[in-house]
Amino acid sequence: MQDHVHPHDSARDGSSDATPGGMPGKRRPGELLFTVFLVLFSGVLLWNAFGISGFEALSGPGAVPMATAAVMLVSALIVLVRTLPLPRTTDETVMRDILPPLAIVIVLLLVAYGLLLRPLGFLPTSALFLIAAIKILSRRGWGFTVAVSLGSLVLIYLVFRIVFSVLMPAGIVPEGEMLQALRDLFGGGV
Amino acid sequence: MDALMAFLTVFTQPQLLLLVAAGTFAGVYVGAIPGLSVTMAVSILISFTFSWDVLPAISLMIGVYMGGVYGGSRTAILLNIPGAPSAIATAMDGYPMAQRGEAGEAIGITTVMSFFGGFVGIAVLALLAPTVSDFAIRFQPRDYMLIAVLGILLVGSLSSGSLVKGIFAGALGIGIGAVGMDPLTFTERFTFDIPLLRGGISFIAVMIGMFGVSEALMQLHNIDTPAIKQKISRIVPSFGTIRKHLPLSLQTSSLGVLIGALPGTGGDIAALMAYDHAKRVTKSPSRPFGQGAIEGLVAPETANNAAVGGAFIPMMTLGIPGDAVTAIMIGALFIHGLNPGPLLMVDQPDMFWFIVGALVTANCFMLLFGLTGIKLFTRIVEMPRAVLIPLILLLSIVGAYAVNNAITDVYWMLGFGVFGYFMRHYGYPLGPVILGVILSRLLDDNWRRAIISEREDLGRFFYGIVTSPLSLCLLVAVILIFVSQTPLWTRFRKKESSAK
Numbered sequence: 001m002q003d004h005v006h007p008h009d010s011a012r013d014g015s016s017d018a019t020p021g022g023m024p025g026k027r028r029p030g031e032l033l034f035t036v037f038l039v040l041f042s043g044v045l046l047w048n049a050f051g052i053s054g055f056e057a058l059s060g061p062g063a064v065p066m067a068t069a070a071v072m073l074v075s076a077l078i079v080l081v082r083t084l085p086l087p088r089t090t091d092e093t094v095m096r097d098i099l100p101p102l103a104i105v106i107v108l109l110l111v112a113y114g115l116l117l118r119p120l121g122f123l124p125t126s127a128l129f130l131i132a133a134i135k136i137l138s139r140r141g142w143g144f145t146v147a148v149s150l151g152s153l154v155l156i157y158l159v160f161r162i163v164f165s166v167l168m169p170a171g172i173v174p175e176g177e178m179l180q181a182l183r184d185l186f187g188g189g190v
Numbered sequence: 191m192d193a194l195m196a197f198l199t200v201f202t203q204p205q206l207l208l209l210v211a212a213g214t215f216a217g218v219y220v221g222a223i224p225g226l227s228v229t230m231a232v233s234i235l236i237s238f239t240f241s242w243d244v245l246p247a248i249s250l251m252i253g254v255y256m257g258g259v260y261g262g263s264r265t266a267i268l269l270n271i272p273g274a275p276s277a278i279a280t281a282m283d284g285y286p287m288a289q290r291g292e293a294g295e296a297i298g299i300t301t302v303m304s305f306f307g308g309f310v311g312i313a314v315l316a317l318l319a320p321t322v323s324d325f326a327i328r329f330q331p332r333d334y335m336l337i338a339v340l341g342i343l344l345v346g347s348l349s350s351g352s353l354v355k356g357i358f359a360g361a362l363g364i365g366i367g368a369v370g371m372d373p374l375t376f377t378e379r380f381t382f383d384i385p386l387l388r389g390g391i392s393f394i395a396v397m398i399g400m401f402g403v404s405e406a407l408m409q410l411h412n413i414d415t416p417a418i419k420q421k422i423s424r425i426v427p428s429f430g431t432i433r434k435h436l437p438l439s440l441q442t443s444s445l446g447v448l449i450g451a452l453p454g455t456g457g458d459i460a461a462l463m464a465y466d467h468a469k470r471v472t473k474s475p476s477r478p479f480g481q482g483a484i485e486g487l488v489a490p491e492t493a494n495n496a497a498v499g500g501a502f503i504p505m506m507t508l509g510i511p512g513d514a515v516t517a518i519m520i521g522a523l524f525i526h527g528l529n530p531g532p533l534l535m536v537d538q539p540d541m542f543w544f545i546v547g548a549l550v551t552a553n554c555f556m557l558l559f560g561l562t563g564i565k566l567f568t569r570i571v572e573m574p575r576a577v578l579i580p581l582i583l584l585l586s587i588v589g590a591y592a593v594n595n596a597i598t599d600v601y602w603m604l605g606f607g608v609f610g611y612f613m614r615h616y617g618y619p620l621g622p623v624i625l626g627v628i629l630s631r632l633l634d635d636n637w638r639r640a641i642i643s644e645r646e647d648l649g650r651f652f653y654g655i656v657t658s659p660l661s662l663c664l665l666v667a668v669i670l671i672f673v674s675q676t677p678l679w680t681r682f683r684k685k686e687s688s689a690k
Contacts (some may be wrong), residue, residue, distance in 0.1 A: 013408050013614055020351035022617020031616050038358065045365060045380065052379050058646050059638040061372035064630075065379050068364045075358040082354075091355075098615055102410050105338055106583070108401075108610060113587060114600045122588075130580050137413060138576030156584065164240055166592045 121171015221261025283486030309359020311499025341453030363626015404605025452502025456513025
């Protein structure tokens with residue numbers, strides 16, 4: 001994957017509210033499409049907001065949603081008008097700088113995580129996710145990948161299950177029995 | 191007397207003291223590790239601590255907040271990678287110092303100055319908030335509405351980005367906050383007849399998506415940036431150095447508190463503005479700015495920590511967040527059944543003084559952790575991003591899922607994560623979105639209250655605004671923000687700066 005070696009100008013990636021990214025005076029790849037999407041999206045929202053209570057009353061439930069959607073539409077249109085005439089950046093492509101294959105792979109992994117979480121349970125799903133993601137990103141050997149993944153998963157599980165008492169789906173793992181066995185081991189069956 | 195007791199709660203309860211310490215310690219690392227931000231950490235923490243009592247939960251979050259705002263400076267100095275947005279300005283002079291082998295000195299000054307700034311912020315909070323809240327009880331619904339609008343606009347206008355994009359982001363946030371059943375009339379809003387949307391969108395999923403997932407995806411771009419190793423020498427700065435920079439640090443701290451206290455704008459903007467201020471007022475810096483000037487460290491670091499105390503002022507007195515992190519904390523207080531605003535200060539002043547106490551404690555721990563453990567620190571920060579990114583994503587998933595035990599929230603988080611990722615690429619600020627989500631209800635309620643009390647008459651509504659000094663000031667501020675973006679004004683500014 002070539003995005004590993006491409007020198008990426010991180011100033012163009014928004015890092016905070018103070019420096020939101022983008023490129024002044026230039027149009028980044030995909031920017032026009034995104035702006036058009038925002039315009040259409042705002043339009044749909046405005047139509048939907050109009051359907052809530054129309055112009056029936058200023059204090060109606062649809063008043064603020066309509067105003068909000070209108071503001072979105074107008075500002076998105078202004079952005080569109082300003083973006084249209086800008087020259088495109090010459091040193092960037094969508095595949096390399098905006099949506100590298102790596103990002104798509106990670107998003108797909110997250111979708112898979114959501115699909116598997118209920119049936120498989122937290123521990124197996126997370127283990128698979130971490131192993132896959134760390135392997136793809138680090139390109140190190142399997143030993144490193146599995147050790148780091150499982151090690152950090154155990155740590156996360158202990159901290160969140162025990163300190164924060166967060167309940168995640170158990171799935172195929174007999175979690176209750178495991179914790180009980182642990183308690184028996186340390187607490188002498190108390 | 192009660193206030194004093196509440197103030198001292200943190201010191202008298204070892205458990206709370208420990209939580210503040212742990213939070214601050216974790217915060218320093220969260221802030222320092224590029225890719226982990228305070229906003230992200232606090233949003234993830236809400237979902238883990240919502241089953242706790244309110245005091246321990248708040249203690250932990252305050253620790254993380256204080257430590258995190260400071261922690262970013264470390265990586266900025268050592269690696270030239272600001273670990274947190276509030277440390278962007280710190281890298282400009284901190285890294286050149288490190289290149290000369292003065293990393294230890296730079297870290298020392300940064301720590302002491304952050305402590306100083308943090309203290310100024312807290313002092314102003316403690317002195318001013320009670321007065322502001324007395325005053326705030328007299329605020330009309332329309333004033334709340336105007337302050338909310340002002341807060342959403344300010345981020346866009348004070349940042350280096352575009353105001354229109356900031357406005358879009360804020361409106362989007364208000365829209366997200368409106369999804370679901372209208373609490374007054376039980377009409378469905380923005381639900382598109384999808385049953386799942388009737389309950390609204392979990393703001394925690396939005397926050398974790400915008401700040402956690404989008405940041406993790408963004409970090410994929412610099413996955414192979416190598417770490418540079420540093421030697422650390424002298425750390426604690428001399429008293430002379432501190433005294434020499436006292437006037438500047440007082441100015442930039444005050445600037446920091448002010449920016450922090452403005453609704454919506456936080457430490458990241460405060461730090462950049464303070465750096466700018468220092469460049470203008472310092473006649474003879476220790477070295478030219480950008481080449482390792484100590485003044486270039488003093489200004490942003492005092493300002494960003496002063497902004498922490500400042501950000502709590504509108505949060506505690508009006509229920510309007512001072513920045514993105516306090517926006518999330520308001521969410522946390524809601525979850526714990528508290529309703530931040532002028533009445534909280536009257537009904538439960540203990541809560542206010544407890545928060546002040548926790549801030550003071552966190553500030554002291556920050557000084558302690560800041561001056562120690564730097565060797566261990568450099569090692570942890572060198573954690574490869576290939577490991578860090580999957581871990582952030584896993585924590586984000588757990589955080590989003592844990593609040594409602596719903597897979598849907600995980601998908602919302604992912605959706606907003608991807609959307610936020612594109613917003614960042616194209617220069618849209620994310621802070622206004624969160625602010626909008628948090629303020630949506632307040633804005634809607636107060637608009638409806640205001641217009642109903644004027645019998646649905648817009649003319650009377652505007653008459654009410656222009657005849658009340660406070661409302662008028664707020665309206666003028668809102669208008670000024672718009673005027674400052676018009677071509678006429680920008681031309682004027684350009685002329686002014688070229689004349690210099």
